[in-house]
Amino acid sequence: MEVIFKVQRFDPESTDLVSHFQEYNVQLTDSSTVLDGLIKIREEDDGTLSLRCSCRAAICGSCAMRINGEAGLACNTKIIDVMPQDGSPIVIEPAGNLPVIKDLIVDFQPFWAKFKAVEPWLQPGDIQPEGEYIAPEEDMVHLAGVVSCILCGACVSDCTVLEVDDSFLGPAALAKAYRFSRDPRDESDDQRLAQLNEPGGVWDCTRCMKCVEVCPKGVDPMDRIMLLREKVMDAGHNNTSGARHANAFAKFLKNSGWLDELKLPVMSFGIFNIKAMIGLIPLGIKSQLAGKRPPIFHHKLSSAKEIKKIFEKVESKK
Amino acid sequence: MIDHDVLIIGAGLAGLRAALCAKEQGVDVAVVTKVHPVRSHSNAAQGGINAALTDRGDDWRDHAYDTIKGSDFLGDQDAIEVMCREAGDEVISMENMGAIFNRDENGNLGTRNFGGQREARTFFVADFTGQALLHVLYEQIVKAGAFVYEEWFVLSLIVRDGKCGGVVMMDIKTGKIEVVRAKAVILATGGLGRVFEPSTNALICTGDGMSLAYRAGAELMDMEMVQYHPTTLKGSGVLLSEAARGEGAYLLNSENERFMLKYAPEFKELASRDVVSRCEQTEIDEGRGIDGCVLLDVRHLGEKYINERLSQIRELGIDFANVDMVKEPVPVMPGMHYAMGGVKADIDGKTAVPGLYAAGEVACISVHGGNRLGANSLLDTLVFGRRSGIHAAEMVKSVKHLSIDDSAAQDDIKQINQLLSNEKNESFGKVRLDMGTGMKKHLGVYRDQSSMEKALELVKDIKERAKSIYVADKTKTFNTNLMFSIELGFMTECAEAIAASAIQRQESRGAHTRTDKPDRDDENWLKHILVTKAEESHDISFLDVIITDWEPVIRQY
Known part of the structure; x- marks a missing residue:
């Protein structure tokens, strides 16, 4: 079947520095994904089209972009699910809330800066076990739901708070913070929760659900942020407008x-x-x-x- | 020009483990990677990591023997002993750093069954173990403050008087070319899957490290040993983890028969991968397939269990094959998955080129021989990543930088300018596709003299065509078009080494199964095949397999 893609292009080396849309007609099948289409364009039609992609199996997190205005992974979005019935094109834009470098490639530095800001590593107590830490299976299965985050940035792209306030840590970094806060082996909760209680932290989420809707891995960042709020208040941090x-x-x-x-x-x-x-x-x-x-x-x-x-x-x- | 003590190319598990360990030794370490570290292909390892933990009644010698038998006795037994002996510590280290392995009822690390092994010794995080471990190592790299050149692409290794002294690399974001001197360079660039089509491998797996080392004078070993994974999805070739069979999945033919019962009565679906792939191909070839596939059936495991242990696999089935595995079996076929061969390296990662190390899939320390066991690849990356990191860090303390200046980038700049000035002619996509489908066709699960000759011809033709690739994008910023064209050059060399090695081996062993020479020949072929680059083509040499305690026996599952 013939599919029309309308792709946002931006060449940072052009003189006018303005983005524009370009249409491509591509022959695809019922089982094709959006990424199949974009790769086909890149390999057969227009080698100048730039995008990040790698695994093709929704695990590397490279190909988050906006498809018909909503963030998702190009590799696990089927054409038949997003192709408008009226024959109009599938609109492809770079992920939102991050600066565009070229075509569908955005600058992830702000994303990684926030990731690093939550000190995303296990901070256990002083006593090292002989072998592994003993931990309940249900806790590990629960954490697996957050650890399965592939850091693709789809949630950040469509976060309605980040759209107006880039000081917000954002759904991905906060879900990561929750992952450690909830880990029975981690003993840094006092300091983690105090940090998350600060402006830009858990209270800045407006609970719009957008991150939950667009997350391709079912991580439910907003739910994790709400659980963090509970933990923050349980830890005695009640002196914010959010807690009050x-x-x-x-x-x-x-x-x-x-x-x-x-x-x-x-x-x-x-x-x-x-x-x-x-x-x-x-x-x-x-x-x-x-x-x-x-x-x-x-x-x-x-x-x-x-x-x-x-x-x-x-x-x-x- | 920039200087580092240790420069690691690649930021998957092997690269990050090497970086972390080298950094702990107090030397200056940097990692260069063409994608952000968490985008690396280690992500794709689903099922788990093997280790024989003695406090659980397991024995590393049993793990070693299963690995040796799995390798069809081509693996070097001294190296396999090292890997299996150090496996337990490596798994515990990862847990202590933060990996959330699944547990048993007492809260200790739990295990699952995996192919070709007599014990359940595969530790796992649901069915995304690779991703979970990669993220933990990246977290540790952030914590340790190791410097990472993110989205830089290595163009060549700098060799002076036979020694490796650094790299020439390009900043993908700006096109800037930089000469980096390093007292030790560790290759951790992963595999070469894109040489084949289809492949389970990511688009970034283009054999860069193998080709870089080959051009620098290192030896490529066991290149004919290409693993076909038994359960890849039709069409896209997306991988469905062996974890499915580890958790009890059946393989069925068109007659609804569990055909593995007749081929491997003891191990059944969990025979080693080369065996299962051959059985599937035989079923398909003899008319008991379904549209070129067999069926993978997990329905009897129940929805709850599938969601807890195999959730990603279920998602993959829904996303990429329109099949919900809870409700119906999914069609699968053998698909190119892993290179057992690679840059010949010793148990400390040292290659034939002083200053150059290799670890992970890019390397051939020969722990996998003719066929890798599932869940031994993550182990390989961690054990030998650590060992090469530590060894390189120790080595650099007593050496000086080679005398190298910015002129070392001349050849690469020339090559890039050449590519950019090519007329409209061959396209990267077309040439790669022709190479990939040809390699799959001629060097598939089954091969013979005539198919391998065709592979060699194909490679010759592709190498020629790759020189005249047209690069449409002339910009400096994120010129992926240019990068793919350079990667194609890397891939053609890997393809050449694979075809050239394959045609040498006059027997069937592991993944190298010749219909015209169906038997294993221990008398003449307990040997590795090595390829080195020569002026016009390549040289071939042979090396005896190292046998310690386990004499080869007939392999049955």
Whole structure:
């Protein structure tokens, strides 16, 4: 079958330094992947097309790129799954949130810098075992779900926080941090969790789920970040707006069954955070004018007692 | 010009292990790699790593014998003893550094069965052991602060008076060419799979190190021994790990028969790879295949177990063959997978060229002989990566840099300019495809005199065509087009060495199975075949296999 690819091209040695799209028609089969198509273009049609790729089996992490606007591995994306029904082309762009070097090749240095920032190596205690460390199989199987991350950068490409704030460590580095934090052999939690509690750390995730959607290996970075948040708070780091927000949220629900949206921002930012409080004023005026101001007097839900019981039950299990 | 004490080419398991160990010796170490370290092909090793742990009642001598028998008695037994004796320490070291091996019920390291072995001694991380180990070593490299030239491509080794004194390399990101002096160069560049089509190997496995060493005067040994893995997916040739059979998978023919029961009554599906691949090919050739394949069936293992132990394999089946192995068997066929041969090196990684070391798949220390056992390749990379790293670091303490200057890059610059000025003619893709399919056809699971002669002719033709490759991309930034054309040159030399060695061996042994000479001939052929580069073509010589305790016997599984 004939497949049309619309590929973003960029030549850093050109005079205008502007990217553009180029279309290619390629003959492929039902079982072909996007990477098969791009390699065919590169080998038979246009040798100047540049991309990274190697294993063809979704294990080396080289070929993450945007396919029809969403990050994925070219090598395990089947043509038939992404080819538009109306005959329009498959759009191929470089991974997002990283500077483009040439065509589909992006600069991974910011990615590796964040990877290195979480000190991604096992930090065991002082006592070295004679042989291997004894560790439960279920822990290892659980960790295997994160260790299977191939560092392809698909999650970073489509992270909506990184789009506006490049100080965020990002889903890949944080999943890596979780991998060590959760390892029964690692004893550096105090210091790891304190670092992850800082700005740019676990609290900067907006839980948009994008990283979970695009991860080609089922690593679920966002879920790992949420587990890290729990660990950070359990370690006593409650003095961030993120931790206060989570605590306030739980407190309202437990006591009344409702979210008190009027008090939530105050409790999250802290009442003495004058700058943040002033910053909230325009939002308050806007919502008042739009008739969407939350009620001043907070009511209890009729079934609040039941909800409280659920909370108590969960808390007693912790 | 840049100076380093030890320069390691390649950042897979062998390269990173060498770097880490050399660095621990306190010398200046750098790694150069054409892809980022975590993109290296060690990733693709799925099933595990072998070690006989004595505290589990296993014995390294048993592991050694299984390896020797697996090699069809072509492996050098002194080297195999070293590898198997040091295996346990290596596995424990990796665990202590952070590898999350699967455990047994007591929380100790767990094992699975693997082909050609009488004990379950394969330690594993689900079915992505290579990736898990590679990432751990990369983490340790980051921690140790070893310098890595990421995305630099080595063009040639610099040899003065027969000694290796450095490399000429190109920054892929900018096209800049640099001369690097090194008191020791360790080749850890992996295999040559792309010489064949299809192959399980990554696109980066282009035999660079073997060719670089060959041009520098080193010997290539056992090159005729090319492993065909029994379970690769139809079409793409993507690998499905031996772990599937280790965990109990069946191989079925078109009559739904577990055909391995008749060929290998004791080991069944877990006979050594050369044996299983031959049996599959026989079934297919005799009309009991299904569209050129046999079937791999794991359904009886159950979904939960498959997800825990073979999740990647299941994913591969779904992604690359549209088959969910939980529900139906997947078609597989023998596919080119591994080079047992390579740059002849001793147990410390030393090659015939002083200053040049080799470890991992690029090397032939001859621990695999005629056929490598599954899960011995990761072991090979770690043991001999470590040994060459330590030995090279010790050696550089007492030597000086050779007298080399920037003019050492002249020949490479000339070659690049030549390539860039070629007229529109041959394309890299076409020439490589012709080489790959031809090599597979003439040097497949079965070969004979006439097919090997055809392979030699093919190589001659390809070598000629490779000179006139047209490079469309004229830029300096990430000119992959140029890089592939240079890699093609490396591959043609590997192809030549393979074909030239194969036609020498007048018997069937290990992966080298001749239909016109079906028997093993211990009297005349307990010998390695060595190829060295000569002015116009190549020279062939022979070397006796080293036998310590285990005399060759008839090989049965």
